[in-house]
Amino acid sequence: MHKKLLDIQQLQDDYIARCNKMEKISIAVVHPCSADALNGVIESVNAGLIDPVLIGPEHKINAVANEINADISSFKLLDVPHSNAAAETAVKLVHQGKVEAIMKGSLHTDELMKEVVKRDGGLRTERRISHIFLMARETYHKPFIITDAAINITPDLMTKRDIVQNAIDLMRVVNPEITPKVGILSAVETITPAIQSTIDAACLCKMADRGQITGAIVDGPFAYDNVISAQAAKVKKIKSKVIGDVDIYLVPNLEAGNMLAKQLAFLTNAFSAGMILGAKVPIVLTSRSDGVKSRISSCAIAVMMVYAKKHCVEEEE
Incomplete structure (x- = not known):
């Protein structure tokens, strides 16, 4: 993009x-x-x-x-x-x-x-404590957040709500000129009852629609390829404002987030900073x-x- x-x-x-x-x-x-x-x-x-x-x-x-x-x-x-x-x-x-x-x-x-x-x-505080990696790669046009990769192991829906709101609030501090775009990651891009993270993604998107999550555009579920690559999304006929322009990746669990962040850091030389929020x-x-x-x-x-x-x-x- x-x-x-x-x-x-x-x-x-x-x-x-x-x-x-x-x-x-x-x-x-x-x-x-x-x-x-x-x-x-x-x-x-x-x-x-x-x-x-x-x-x-x-x-x-x-x-x-x-x-x-x-x-x-x-x-x-x-x-x-x-x-x-x-x-x-x-x-x-x-x-x-x-x-x-x-x-x-x-x-x-x-x-x-x-x-x-x-x-x-x-x-x-009243907000669930969570962790973010603020990362940057030369091949991506702006810094982005991966959350949560260090604190919440298997977050439920309401914990994910706090995790994503924490990240939105931080991104608006780091870059107050933007409306952050949140991509909710899973293994697939369709709502699949057997994969809980897709159900959570659907709920989080509706929570954003109803003001329970504020300050961002929230969409998902996405597999990583079809939210980072406009071409991959086109092949699968997925349309979203966040594709190719994600500010915040919400991962399904700590293991997925930790592996994603460290793969980017060590295999693509991505820069990272780490913070605890909430x-x-x-x-x-x-x-x-x-x-x-x-x-x-x-x-x-x-x-x-x-x-x-x-x-x-x-x-x-």
Whole structure:
């Protein structure tokens, strides 16, 4: 549909330039005990995005800093014995109003999310917590989201409603000039009672029609080929405004989303940034194998989210 190649480096530069017009955010960095995790913090500071609070075993963090020859003496550092304590401390700092966001370091996702999703003392809101990969490929004309690939394993209909609304709200923060187009993925493009994801897709589309999902064009189900390729859709005689122009891919389950995102990242060199949505504050959540660029762009998205929330509150007041 669109043949223009996307300049990924320029996209990242544009994100940072946009954030430089906003206030940098205070962010709790949970267990930054690897070179990539700490370098991501340092480069995000150098880009003017964040004011970090490093949380973890002080000797481990300093050892990594020495390994990469980095001076972190100007960063606030809270010494705690292990990664579980680091996650718990980060959530407490949010409740105390001392940080505006959280950033995952080199701990496992489950360790961090255990503290985030606690019913007593966690960071839940009325919206289901979900994860997005914001991705970009040179051969696709704009950034796009894949959700949920990290948190909700087998989401039911109402969970999918929150997952897609979270993603829509974020895409409207990242690019407020567009009406996002959501493609709901399944194995087939027809409503098939034996495949629950097709039934969910039909319900979600009707929910969008009736205002239960807002701010986007929602369509599906689609097999991946007939929503990414106008030619594939033409062969199957499928017509939709989202074909070839998807902003958000809603996947049927975590396994499908995780495989899709990682295939794109490792086989097509797609760029990705990772965020947790639906919590009281933005949570930067990239894979432990993700590089520094992914962490910087994720921090930029967190800055946009914090700014948008503040700006919305100011307008309401």
